[in-house]
Amino acid sequence: MSTGGAVPSDPATGSATWQPDSTAILSVRDLKVDFVTDDGVVQAVRGVSWDVYEGEVLAIAGESGSGKSVSVLAAMGLLPPDARVSGSISHRGRELLGMPEKQLERLRGSAMSMVFQDPMTSLNPVMSVGDQIAEGARVHRKLRRKPARERAVELLDLVGIADAARRVDAYPHEFSGGMRQRAMIAMAIANDPDVLIADEPTTALDVTIQAQILDVLERARQAVDSALILITHDLGVVARTAHRLFVMYAGRTAETGMVDDVFEHPAHPYTAGLLAAIPRLDTPRGRRLIPIEGSPPSMLSPPPGCAFQPRCGRASDLCPKNPPPPLMLVSVPSHYSACHHPLTPLQTPIAEDSDV
């Protein structure tokens, strides 16, 4: 799929679910996050903008420290109080930055909810799994004990835990890693959120279970008809699950577009490097994977120009001085790349205020 077909097919159902003209649920504009540390100011996120549309799966990819987790934690209002956040994050038009804590609490877990990376530590060891799943329903819907418990059984069943009626009373240590992650997913969808955020949901799991959990996540997403933001460093997961991809490097946007477009025609050398580093079944035996040389810059003092330039084979004199703005790719809508020397020819600079 190389041309402007912007409607992807859903990997799980084979049907098109996402329309480019559907409404944005969560919009991030020029988000910057700084942490003040003893060594100086760490610029974790340096001005990113993205939208998540209804029913869409958006993958945010990048290596450790690229700011992918920090930007969604900012959206949830879960950053530590010493983080300095600027820009704008809005949920269905309502600004979240600066919103009073009480109002944010009402949104968290109902309109937006989150699945965490490590299911071994994300469940409270002294509370039964059922109570933890029911907690969301009790907090947000003011359900009483019994209906909340019934809801928990229903959700456990939905995420594929056998014998849910009995396992609802079990404690986290009686669950395997995969079962715990299923329980986490059940917790996250308990209140029909319209955005589900999954922060590396399969990273801590056994490879054999990862695919199962991705399926469960997709099933859960469809059951509540929400959008999904999938944070990952695994492009294999992206290819399998996501509709749209957003690649971050050193706190900035590197490239964004429909998954198929980006995979077919990566414009940013970093994205191309990531794709080249994926092991594939169709490469000849004995061929080595191509790593990206070097390491990402320190976020204490990021370079003034393109942050990827020191590791980039295509860099010119322009790159160390001027950070490239996101540019539009020829003939394909919604595919942008922040590069002076893209691998695929770019069209024109986009206007400052347009959606990315």
Added chain:
Amino acid sequence: MDDPNNGVLAVDVVARSQWRTVAGRFFSHRFAVAALLAALAGYAFTFLAEPLTGWNYKELSSDLSQGPSSRHWFGTDTIGHDMFAQSMRGLQVSIHVSMVVATIATVLGTVLGAVQGWFRGRVDAGVGLLVDFLLILPLLPVLMVLATRTRAIGGSSLMFVAVVIGLFLWAPLARVVRGEVFSIREKEFIEAAAALGASNTRIIFRHLIPNVMSSVIVYATLTVATAILVETALAFLGFGIQPPEVSLGALVDEGRDAARTRWWLFYLPGAVLISLVLCVNFVGDGLRDAFDPRQRRRR
């Protein structure tokens, strides 16, 4: 393939909470169970003492300064009190006082410590100042002054003494809980609870405090023992609970001068006191081992 059991056969799963596991371990600790039963039996017996022996602790008999006999099990004092009735009443009072003290100190210490650990910053500094202040205060002199100053407003009543001691004993527990909360608050499940919209109150009471309960319970039993000893020391010095009410400390104090001549006035209430404190400490040890199996010795 989506195998809901992750390849594990669906065996009979019985939910086993931390509490059940701990209870199981505690009940396999014979010494601690014996101590718990002894303390409970002793407490129950304090109510049976009067119908059994026929003596009330306030009653004055015509038998003065008699040694232990079948009529007066623990003998009598110079004015004819039955010492067994007095010791049993003293035991009852000491248990009541220590329970009130332990409840107040445990609740205050747990909640304030958790609040400190969760909110950090100014809240932590403020409560921390109070904790430090209470920890450096010499407890007995302060309690003695309080007892004399407040005699007019009920300073010698049982409840008053208990509440005051309780208000002084929460600080060490608050420190322990604060420290543990500092480590637990960084765990992902706390972040997950916050991400599901749990409020501060909910996080503190439903997630943080249940996770520090093991330390709290062990500490609470130790506080019971401390409270008994503090009340005893206070009574021994002539403060706190006043006649006609008795406590074990007051009895030991009164029997002190007679220890050589009429030994039963001193040693018998003293033995009751020591047995009680020992029982409470054994229970505490058993609980600690039950919560932390690593500390258990091999047998």
